[in-house]
Amino acid sequence: MSVTAAPGIQERRPSALAITRRVLARVPLLQVAGVFALFILGSTTISGYQSASSVRSMLVLATFLGVAAAGQTIVVLLAGMDLSLPFIIGAANVLVSQLYGGDHWPFWAVAIFITVGALGAGALNGYLANRFDIHPLIVTLGVGTAIAGGILVWTQGNFTGAAPSWIDSFVSSGRETGPIPLPPVVVFWAGFAIVVTLILSKTAIGRRLYATGANQPAARLGLVQTRRVWVGAFAASAFCAALAGVLLAGFSGMGLYNIGQPYLFTSVACVVIGGTSLLGARGDYVRTVLGALVLIQIQTILIGYGFDVAAQQVGLGLVILVMVASYAREPSIRSRI
Amino acid sequence: MSRAGALLRSFLLGRAYSFAAVLFVALMVANLATIPQFVSPANIAGTLAVAAPFVLAAIASTPSVLSGGGGIDISIGPLLGFANVLFISRLLPNGLGGPLPAITIVLALSIIVGAINGFLVVVVRLQPIVATLGSYLVLSGLALELMPQPGGTAPSWIVRFNGSFAHIPGALILIAIPVVIWLAIQKTAYYRALIAVGGAERSAFSAGVNVALVRGLAYVLGGLFAGFAGLALTALVQSGDPTLGPQYTLIAITAVALGGTSLAGGRGGIAGSILGALSIFLIQNLLSALNVSSYWNQVVYGGILVVSLVINAQARTLFRRPASLVRGPARVEPT
Numbered sequence: 152m153s154v155t156a157a158p159g160i161q162e163r164r165p166s167a168l169a170i171t172r173r174v175l176a177r178v179p180l181l182q183v184a185g186v187f188a189l190f191i192l193g194s195t196t197i198s199g200y201q202s203a204s205s206v207r208s209m210l211v212l213a214t215f216l217g218v219a220a221a222g223q224t225i226v227v228l229l230a231g232m233d234l235s236l237p238f239i240i241g242a243a244n245v246l247v248s249q250l251y252g253g254d255h256w257p258f259w260a261v262a263i264f265i266t267v268g269a270l271g272a273g274a275l276n277g278y279l280a281n282r283f284d285i286h287p288l289i290v291t292l293g294v295g296t297a298i299a300g301g302i303l304v305w306t307q308g309n310f311t312g313a314a315p316s317w318i319d320s321f322v323s324s325g326r327e328t329g330p331i332p333l334p335p336v337v338v339f340w341a342g343f344a345i346v347v348t349l350i351l352s353k354t355a356i357g358r359r360l361y362a363t364g365a366n367q368p369a370a371r372l373g374l375v376q377t378r379r380v381w382v383g384a385f386a387a388s389a390f391c392a393a394l395a396g397v398l399l400a401g402f403s404g405m406g407l408y409n410i411g412q413p414y415l416f417t418s419v420a421c422v423v424i425g426g427t428s429l430l431g432a433r434g435d436y437v438r439t440v441l442g443a444l445v446l447i448q449i450q451t452i453l454i455g456y457g458f459d460v461a462a463q464q465v466g467l468g469l470v471i472l473v474m475v476a477s478y479a480r481e482p483s484i485r486s487r488i
Numbered sequence: 489m490s491r492a493g494a495l496l497r498s499f500l501l502g503r504a505y506s507f508a509a510v511l512f513v514a515l516m517v518a519n520l521a522t523i524p525q526f527v528s529p530a531n532i533a534g535t536l537a538v539a540a541p542f543v544l545a546a547i548a549s550t551p552s553v554l555s556g557g558g559g560i561d562i563s564i565g566p567l568l569g570f571a572n573v574l575f576i577s578r579l580l581p582n583g584l585g586g587p588l589p590a591i592t593i594v595l596a597l598s599i600i601v602g603a604i605n606g607f608l609v610v611v612v613r614l615q616p617i618v619a620t621l622g623s624y625l626v627l628s629g630l631a632l633e634l635m636p637q638p639g640g641t642a643p644s645w646i647v648r649f650n651g652s653f654a655h656i657p658g659a660l661i662l663i664a665i666p667v668v669i670w671l672a673i674q675k676t677a678y679y680r681a682l683i684a685v686g687g688a689e690r691s692a693f694s695a696g697v698n699v700a701l702v703r704g705l706a707y708v709l710g711g712l713f714a715g716f717a718g719l720a721l722t723a724l725v726q727s728g729d730p731t732l733g734p735q736y737t738l739i740a741i742t743a744v745a746l747g748g749t750s751l752a753g754g755r756g757g758i759a760g761s762i763l764g765a766l767s768i769f770l771i772q773n774l775l776s777a778l779n780v781s782s783y784w785n786q787v788v789y790g791g792i793l794v795v796s797l798v799i800n801a802q803a804r805t806l807f808r809r810p811a812s813l814v815r816g817p818a819r820v821e822p823t
Contacts, residue, residue: 232617234738279794283801286751288560292738293793300786308783416562416621429558429615461632468625471618472608481613484693484700 176433179426181478182441189448197455207334208324209447214340215402217443219395219411220418221347222273222388224439227422228351229364229381230431231287233388235276235295236418239269240411242302243396245310248406252312265393272298273389274382281381291385302408310406318401336398347436360384364431420471421446426479445474504748505760507800511746512763515770523777533657537650537724539769540659541568544717545736546743546765547666547758548710552605552616553744555706556686556753559609562737563620564714566627567601569733571718573631576640576728585643595715601627602711606704624737631730638729642722649723662720663762666713670758673709682706687754743768746796767796 165173175181194201219236226233243265250256250264276294280287320326322336331338351357362370363380371377392411399410425442427434449470453463503509519526526535545564552561571594579590601623608619649658673679681702684692693699721732745751746767747760771792775785 279798283798285797285801286745289742289745289751289797290794292742293790293797295790297787297790297794300783300788300790303783304781304787416624419617420621423615423618429617459633461629461636464625464629465633466629468622468629471625472614472622475614475618475622476608476612479614479618481615483613484689488690488694 175478179438179441182425182438182445185474186441186444186448189445189452193448193452193455197452200451200455203332204324205451207337209451210337210340211322211324211334211402212450213443213447214322214336215395215399216414216417216421216447217340217440218343218398219392219414220421220439220443221343221436222391223418224347224422224425224427224434224436225351225360225384225391226287226388227419227427227429228360228431228434229384230429231280231381231384232419232429233273233276233291233385233392234288234415235272235291235298235389236392237411237413237415238295238299239272239389239392240396240399240414241408242298243269243393244400244403244410245302245306245406245408247318247397247400248312248314249306249310250312251315252405254312258315262397265397266390269389269393270386273386276389277382277385278378280385281378287385299408308408310408313405314397314400318397319404320401322398322401336401344436344440351435356383361432417446423479424471424474428479430481503759504750504756505763506748507796507803508747508760508763508767511767511796512770515767515774519770519774519777522774526773526777533652533659534650535773536657536659536663537720539766540662540720541717541724541736542739542743542769543663543762543765544568544666544713544720545740546747546761547663547670548713548717549740549744550749550756550758550761551682551706551709551713552620553741553749553751554682554686554753554756555703556689557609557616557703559616559686559703559706559753560741560751561605561620561707561710562617562741563601563605563623563627564710564717564740565734565737566624566631567598567711567714567733568717568721568736569730570601570627570631570634571598571715572722572725572733573635573728573730575718575722576642577635580640580643587645590643590646591719594718595712598711598715598718599708600711602708602714603704605711606707609707610700610704624734628730628734631733635728635730638727638731640728642726642728646719646723647726649720650726658723659720662716662723666716667758667762669712674757678702678705683754685754739768740765742793746793746800748800 190201199205219240223233223236246265246268247261250261251258256264272294276287276291279285279294280290320335321339322334324334326334328335328338351360359370359375359380362373362375363377367377370380392414395414396411400406403410421442422434422439423429423442424445425434425438425440427438449467450463453466458466525531545568548564548568549561552559574597575585575590575594579585579593584590584593605620605623608614608622609616612619614622649662651658653661681692681697682705684695684697685699685702689699692702717736721736722728725732740761743764744756744761745764747756747762747764749756749760768789771789772785775788780788
């Protein structure tokens, strides 16, 4: 908000703290520092943490999370939330193995089928939430459950077949991409991140998304077709989830219906740790990428310290609370009147 | 329109939970037509015992949602699971398994967890879903830590809640206590402050309401009610199981939404949540009685949920007076 000084009143210089706040609101310096700090913590306390193979596998894991959370970022910018993510990841994962490996469809047909299905499901999410003003959290849960059930009905719970072998090598952490010493899927993620970031920051589509997220009635008066924005955002979210599901098929080897479950809340955590506001319109995908790098490192470090699954969960919960409390607090109501 | 018709119409439009009530009655009729024995005097206590953790989890999820500001408590499920595991794995072996110490400790602990959630939301000022995601992870981790495998045996006094006490189903008693607490709260200024804060926090703040305290207490209430849900779960499963709790979170939030409580806050109440939870229970009851495969069960459940939400929203918007010049929903307020 810009304040014009009244005549006669000398404009006060902003304090150093205010300037820092303003910079941090624009540039995710703390998150970058967090990624490096965790890396230093890991490499000094866990042997082999900084080895090429360990870094590569962390990056592959971060890719799955980051791709899945891309869609979550887009809907969070609308102050929405997409809980159909794990179901769509699971559905895409099962479908790619079943249709390609089990039913011997050509891969392009599988890809088109999954893309159309995901876009349709996502568009339905966005349409229902916006048209009927139902909280997206609940709509996406209902649609997601129905889709997951549909997959189970169709396959009768028998998951056969495997994903194409090139996906396996594409996501394998041992592979390198030509001269680049990184697995192909990580290079793909870098490209994906650039495309998403450019769309969000440089295109009219991105502007409409932020405008709608900031103030829907105002955006509508500014001739933004806000319902289309909602439909498009949730369709994009479902597409990203499906993409993550297909990539995960290379990782899991076979169709796993439950493979998306861990992404239900971690995708939200990833967005929030990055510093994107759940209230909408503030944040971007770069932050989510950093959030994914932070989250995967925390998990790796907790495993490296020898914590069992239970203690890992406790640790993750505490770390999320501490990190978010240190930089993503909401303004006090006093300052919102 | 006849007088009865006008009454019906005003009922349907006047209450947030009217659609949930209609849905409940319809599902009840369908259930009675298919499996009349499920509410027979011999079975009613058992049926209610199965439904009780659902219903109580939905009640527990309501105050935080009502308090607005993106209010939601996703730690309710893990909390009731944690209460169950704590009871079986720690209280029982240490001679604290009797009714008085066990109930006191479980409820006190649930209140403390609720207070921590409230603290995180109003003092640390985290987004409620993030704050309670933290407690979700911590509580489900702690439950696994206390009890890596399901096991143990619940004492007989709590198992008796599956049956009846002098013809009153035990589960009904467990549900009735939070309901009575809520009804008492509804008579107080706190309730009006809660609705005011949930509906328009700035106006409430300007009018001198202590927004932080009111909102924080909503999470404490949720914690307390989750404690009762933990007791109901213990009575039902008659043992400790660290994996059950988290499954209740999403179903409880769904029940709240189905009950007509606005997830934006300030509108609704536990009557809707109870009807919503019972409706979900009746859907599942009916589907399993009809021998529908568990696969179809999910499709039908998701479908009914979405259709119900749409009808609910339609009923709400159709008869609402235009609130602003600009048509359509305004979800985010300018800051």
